[in-house]
Amino acid sequence: DAMVIQNPRYQVTQFGKPVTLSCSQTLNHNVMYWYQQKSSQAPKLLFHYYDKDFNNEADTPDNFQSRRPNTSFCFLDIRSPGLGDAAMYLCATSRGGVNEAFFGQGTRLTVV
């Protein structure tokens, strides 16, 4: 089935140690999003790609970077994770325009 897949489901990293979360899609969608979701809060948009065009939210810390090497894959890099970066990270895709987003199951990041 076409879907959005995030790996790993659970990631534990050490304070300050770079970590990469991955997302792949078989939907061939133009847009890929990364959201950060902390407990009992709304998903917060970090950035998104429309094809190769990268769009960063103004309040996304520089500690967060993203790469999209091709249509199918998108990565979230956290250069120096802090305790406050522990959260669920959600990847989503969309055809673009005012179309619904399709979400992956998320990666829960723990920082120790």
Next chain:
Amino acid sequence: AQTVTQSQPEMSVQEAETVTLSCTYDTSESNYYLFWYKQPPSRQMILVIRQEAYKQQNATENRFSVNFQKAAKSFSLKISDSQLGDTAMYFCAFMTYLNNNDMRFGAGTRLTVKP
């Protein structure tokens, strides 16, 4: 600024009964879409229902329907004949034609369906 407000952090309903989740939003745009997403305990978020702002008719998907009041900027979700599988976080979301790759979410309502 465009904001989405869900004023009910938690709700519960008895199985087979009806429940309504509230959502209000604020925007200066006239063309936009509204969505309700469901996030079950397994955490994958899925679309429940969507509403185009230019349509006066309220959207309906089986047991799920919305009450869209454009003037009041209100977009509530009604779940009829609630089922145990409806237990989840429900997020109201908003997207404008102008910023149509930027979906904004409310803080969510945790719904528990009780047997």
